[in-house]
Amino acid sequence: MKILLTGGAGFIGSHTAVELVNNGYSPIILDDFRNSNALIIKNIEKIIGKKVGFYSVDIGNKIKLREIIKKENPIGIIHFAADKSVNESVLNPLKYYKNNISNLVSLLELVSEFNINSFVFSSSCTVYGNPIKIPVKETNETQPAFSPYGYTKKVGERILTDFYATREKSSLTLLRYFNPIGAHPSGLIGELPIGVPSNLLPFITQTAIGKRKKLTIYGNDYETPDGTCIRDYIHVVDLANAHVLSLKFSLEKKNYIKTYNVGMGKGSSVLEVINSFENVNKVAINYDFGARRIGDIPKIFADIDLIKDEMNWFPKFNLENSVEHAWNWEKKLMDFKYIS
Numbered sequence: 001m002k003i004l005l006t007g008g009a010g011f012i013g014s015h016t017a018v019e020l021v022n023n024g025y026s027p028i029i030l031d032d033f034r035n036s037n038a039l040i041i042k043n044i045e046k047i048i049g050k051k052v053g054f055y056s057v058d059i060g061n062k063i064k065l066r067e068i069i070k071k072e073n074p075i076g077i078i079h080f081a082a083d084k085s086v087n088e089s090v091l092n093p094l095k096y097y098k099n100n101i102s103n104l105v106s107l108l109e110l111v112s113e114f115n116i117n118s119f120v121f122s123s124s125c126t127v128y129g130n131p132i133k134i135p136v137k138e139t140n141e142t143q144p145a146f147s148p149y150g151y152t153k154k155v156g157e158r159i160l161t162d163f164y165a166t167r168e169k170s171s172l173t174l175l176r177y178f179n180p181i182g183a184h185p186s187g188l189i190g191e192l193p194i195g196v197p198s199n200l201l202p203f204i205t206q207t208a209i210g211k212r213k214k215l216t217i218y219g220n221d222y223e224t225p226d227g228t229c230i231r232d233y234i235h236v237v238d239l240a241n242a243h244v245l246s247l248k249f250s251l252e253k254k255n256y257i258k259t260y261n262v263g264m265g266k267g268s269s270v271l272e273v274i275n276s277f278e279n280v281n282k283v284a285i286n287y288d289f290g291a292r293r294i295g296d297i298p299k300i301f302a303d304i305d306l307i308k309d310e311m312n313w314f315p316k317f318n319l320e321n322s323v324e325h326a327w328n329w330e331k332k333l334m335d336f337k338y339i340s
């Protein structure tokens, strides 16, 4: 059972490729390495012990994409490919609208042409904005997007919902990720930020290894117990497994459009993550406090009852596992002689 993974060489896509193989599916990865590296494909193959289907392609190249779909005849698509830096999206919005929106529309035209009936989409908790009620449920009102990136996730959800509403015997799953962290327990794949990381954990690991001198925490005067922002951190392998289950359900039961939160269902503050990293890995982090960052909300975490009840999905890893695996990955990157 072939499944197309756009952006499958990325952080979440690569872990999903491995879990798909573990569950009997054949992933076909499409990636142009704009935010990844051939090393990831090599290491996926080390983990699964065989070749993985892979095409080096920009998914905006519709002619090439059509050829691939025709040849591979996938029964489902998991669409990870997108640009994902909030800051960059403010500076270069058209790049985001082109890749995250135009390329999605062009992909859906091919879905229609080849009648591919299962689609899983990488959405984000950014659609909730600064929520009034926490934990956030899927039925919470979404808020106006703060950045062009956030807006592409809201619009992406809407485009897909409108499109799948017109299709019979099809299913669409919108997964709203909270904060994916960690790495594969083997240490062979993990997050590979190009340039300065905008997420917390890669910044912590890069500071710990000496790639960065210092970690600055943006704000310690929020209305949270220790003054730092609270987020819902989910291990990337647990998140990957949510995709496998989404796909399994969508292949079994047709005719639905569903939205699920994927998080731990509890919040951790920035200081709690740093303390956990230091305690588990016995490494001190050089950090200080800076001003709040524009657009950061004080606190958010997910209500995950829906995905638990309907898909029997449960997170298996905790924060300690995540910080251990992320550190293991950062250390192994030295051996891979990977330079970002």
Ligand SMILES: NC(=O)c1ccc[n+]([C@@H]2O[C@H](COP(=O)([O-])OP(=O)(O)OC[C@H]3O[C@@H](n4cnc5c(N)ncnc54)[C@H](O)[C@@H]3O)[C@@H](O)[C@H]2O)c1
Residues within 6 Å of the ligand: 006, 007, 008, 009, 010, 011, 012, 013, 030, 031, 032, 033, 034, 035, 036, 057, 058, 059, 060, 079, 080, 081, 082, 083, 084, 099, 103, 122, 123, 124, 125, 177, 178, 179, 180, 192, 199
């Ligand atoms: N990591 C997060 O914190 C987070 C949170 C919520 C949602 N998401 C969404 O999840 C998805 C995957 O995120 P990730 O963290 O794995 O990001 P990532 O950057 O590691 O992975 C995305 C992959 O897509 C590839 N890609 C991008 N545009 C492409 C194109 N036009 N053609 C071919 N390949 C292309 C990149 O090279 C990269 O390998 C994205 O849609 C992102 O917006 C991520």
